[in-house]
Amino acid sequence: xxxxxxxxxxxxxxxxxxxxxxxxxxxxxxxxxxxxxxxxxxxxxxxxxxxxxxxxxxxxxxxxxxxxxxxxxxxxxxxxxxxxxxxxxxxxxxxxxxxxxxxxxxxxxxxxxxxxxxxxxxxxxxxxxxxxxxxxxxxxxxxxxxxxxxxxxxxxxxxxxxxxxxxxxxxxxxxxxxxxxxxxxxxxxxxxxxxxxxxxxxxxxxxxxxxxxxxxxxxxxxxxxxxxxxxxxxxxxxxxxxxxxxxxxxxxxxxxxxxxxxxxxxxxxxxxxxxxxxxxxxxxxxxxxxxxxxxxxxxxxxxxxxxxxxxxxxxxxxx
Amino acid sequence: xxxxxxxxxxxxxxxxxxxxxxxxxxxxxxxxxxxxxxxxxxxxxxxxxxxxxxxxxxxxxxxxxxxxxxxxxxxxxxxxxxxxxxxxxxxxxxxxxxxxxxxxxxxxxxxxxxxxxxxxxxxxxxxxxxxxxxxxxxxxxxxxxxxxxxxxxxxxxxxxxxxxxxxxxxxxxxxxxxxxxxxxxxxxxxxxxxxxxxxxxxxxxxxxxxxxxxxxxxxxxxxxxxxxxxxxxxxxxxxxxxxxxxxxxxxxxxxxxxxxxxxxxxxxxxxxxxxxxxxxxxxxxxxxxxxxxxxxxxxxxxxxxxxxxxxxxxxxxxx
Numbered sequence: 001x002x003x004x005x006x007x008x009x010x011x012x013x014x015x016x017x018x019x020x021x022x023x024x025x026x027x028x029x030x031x032x033x034x035x036x037x038x039x040x041x042x043x044x045x046x047x048x049x050x051x052x053x054x055x056x057x058x059x060x061x062x063x064x065x066x067x068x069x070x071x072x073x074x075x076x077x078x079x080x081x082x083x084x085x086x087x088x089x090x091x092x093x094x095x096x097x098x099x100x101x102x103x104x105x106x107x108x109x110x111x112x113x114x115x116x117x118x119x120x121x122x123x124x125x126x127x128x129x130x131x132x133x134x135x136x137x138x139x140x141x142x143x144x145x146x147x148x149x150x151x152x153x154x155x156x157x158x159x160x161x162x163x164x165x166x167x168x169x170x171x172x173x174x175x176x177x178x179x180x181x182x183x184x185x186x187x188x189x190x191x192x193x194x195x196x197x198x199x200x201x202x203x204x205x206x207x208x209x210x211x212x213x214x215x216x217x218x219x220x221x222x223x224x225x226x227x228x229x230x231x232x233x234x235x236x237x238x239x240x241x242x243x244x245x246x247x248x249x250x251x252x253x254x255x256x257x258x259x260x261x262x263x264x265x266x267x268x269x270x271x272x273x274x275x276x277x278x279x280x281x282x283x284x285x286x287x288x289x290x291x292x293x294x295x296x297x298x299x300x301x302x303x304x305x306x307x308x309x310x311x312x313x314x315x316x317x318x319x
Numbered sequence: 320x321x322x323x324x325x326x327x328x329x330x331x332x333x334x335x336x337x338x339x340x341x342x343x344x345x346x347x348x349x350x351x352x353x354x355x356x357x358x359x360x361x362x363x364x365x366x367x368x369x370x371x372x373x374x375x376x377x378x379x380x381x382x383x384x385x386x387x388x389x390x391x392x393x394x395x396x397x398x399x400x401x402x403x404x405x406x407x408x409x410x411x412x413x414x415x416x417x418x419x420x421x422x423x424x425x426x427x428x429x430x431x432x433x434x435x436x437x438x439x440x441x442x443x444x445x446x447x448x449x450x451x452x453x454x455x456x457x458x459x460x461x462x463x464x465x466x467x468x469x470x471x472x473x474x475x476x477x478x479x480x481x482x483x484x485x486x487x488x489x490x491x492x493x494x495x496x497x498x499x500x501x502x503x504x505x506x507x508x509x510x511x512x513x514x515x516x517x518x519x520x521x522x523x524x525x526x527x528x529x530x531x532x533x534x535x536x537x538x539x540x541x542x543x544x545x546x547x548x549x550x551x552x553x554x555x556x557x558x559x560x561x562x563x564x565x566x567x568x569x570x571x572x573x574x575x576x577x578x579x580x581x582x583x584x585x586x587x588x589x590x591x592x593x594x595x596x597x598x599x600x601x602x603x604x605x606x607x608x609x610x611x612x613x614x615x616x617x618x619x620x621x622x623x624x625x626x627x628x629x630x631x632x633x634x635x636x637x638x
Contacts, residue, residue, distance in 0.1 A: 159470070164578065170490060173567060184491075251492045259575050260477050261477025262477070293404070
């Protein structure tokens with residue numbers, strides 16, 4: 001990376017294990033980035049200290065670039081007053097006004113905080129797969145199923161900042177019990193833990209599957225990345241599992257599209273990296289579940305930004 | 320009705336069989352109203368003529384009141400250019416720019432057109448059960464299941480005007496086939512036709528139910544009004560059917576609330592008139608299906624305006 005001589009935003013991607021911070025140009029280039037331990041198991045004070053360290057390090061690398069502002073993507077709900085509430089994997093953290101807490105260390109610089117899935121949605125809207133679509137539903141398909149809604153190129157936060165929680169849409173009122181206490185949540189079918197578990201059961205019935213080879217015969221090690229790899233290599237069981245998972249996701253996405261009059265969904269997160277097989281399954285299923293006036297216009301596309309979406313979307317909060 | 324001496328909006332409630340028009344004050348009083356045959360089976364020209372007649376009749380009764388504007392609630396999707404598209408029960412009607420077509424007859428008067436479920440949502444927001452809630456999901460539970468979304472006291476139309484179509488949210492991806500072609504749509508469980516049919520099946524297994532007496536022993540005559548009446552009289556089968564229907568509706572409503580960060584739902588339409596039994600069932604089910612941060616704030620309430628919601632909401636378009 002050469003010397004920076006353009007205005008940059010600081011984008012912070014806060015997670016349970018790491019905090020990653022980047023300097024992002026107005027056109028969405030990451031000109032510098034770092035990675036710190038977030039100390040998510042040591043309580044909020046430690047985490048806030050790590051965030052500050054990470055931001056200071058990035059700012060120290062700004063060269064001749066002016067700092068436009070600091071954007072932070074955090075897990076958990078971020079309410080209208082900037083409180084980050086009950087972020088999963090950040091222990092002993094109830095509700096913290098994160099921007100306010102950091103402000104005294106970065107006097108005079110605008111700091112905005114937003115939920116991480118919402119940040120990723122913003123990133124796809126400004127710099128990624130959603131660039132040409134003013135309105136879309138972004139889905140992040142990983143450990144859980146999260147989402148963000150972009151309307152007229154802006155994030156739709158809902159009345160209190162909690163919008164986009166699509167993971168607990170029930171696709172079967174008599175379906176499997178989800179960790180949230182309800183039945184048939186889409187997350188309880190295709191969230192990483194559930195998908196891995198269900199796949200292990202299926203592999204037991206068909207141990208010739210490549211999936212089992214990829215995990216060295218250890219059923220407990222089965223997770224989506226191996227299902228994807230096996231599917232890419234043509235393993236039939238893996239392909240049918242991912243197709244079914246995409247089909248189920250499409251049921252939930254279709255309901256959102258009907259309700260909100262949307263036609264486009266951008267799918268990100270680890271499982272979506274499996275590519276066309278999954279994306280096509282979601283698309284076919286969404287088309288089958290939306291009303292006729294929407295059907296022909298349905299677009300389901302893979303996210304473009306991968307792991308950079310967090311930093312880019314956070315920077316997008318102040319760009 | 321005495322002589323009118325206040326400014327009034329003209330609210331038109333267009334349906335497949337009748338067109339009802341009222342003069343509505345700024346405070347939501349209907350000061351005059353009429354009812355014409357809509358001639359929905361005779362093609363758009365006849366319908367437009369009937370609407371014009373109905374509006375003219377209302378305006379002739381305005382007394383000393385100034386006409387603020389004309390609002391029309393129509394079945395079908397109303398797009399951003401004011402085209403009313405494929406309204407059910409209005410035959411041979413593809414897409415008509417209804418306001419434009421009426422404008423020459425009512426020169427100088429603002430005419431706005433909106434989908435009828437959206438109009439009813441507006442009415443509940445301005446004058447009814449949603450008055451104290453800036454954000455809510457309105458459900459109309461009748462022949463079909465429709466809806467309207469109010470955000471910050473305004474109608475959320477979505478990108479092209481189709482928002483609020485909650486009837487085809489699937490609550491079981493392997494559920495019964497719906498008229499729309501998908502499986503498990505909430506409408507395929509509790510829309511009038513489906514609910515009546517399912518109830519008939521249950522009554523056959525328990526012919527001692529009061530429901531059967533209310534329809535004079537004719538299974539084909541079973542419909543929600545009789546289920547409600549039987550439930551009110553304490554009939555156990557009827558009570559269990561309505562409770563189950565409300566529970567199923569709550570699954571779909573819960574998904575919308577999670578996605579859009581809403582906490583309040585107003586339930587209107589014929590079946591909701593059954594009252595507390597149904598409303599409580601919906602509420603319990605919504606609470607069980609939303610995420611924890613929403614749970615305590617969930618409100619599910621019965622609509623207040625009944626059959627007047629159409630006229631009031633249409634008037635609300637120009638008030």
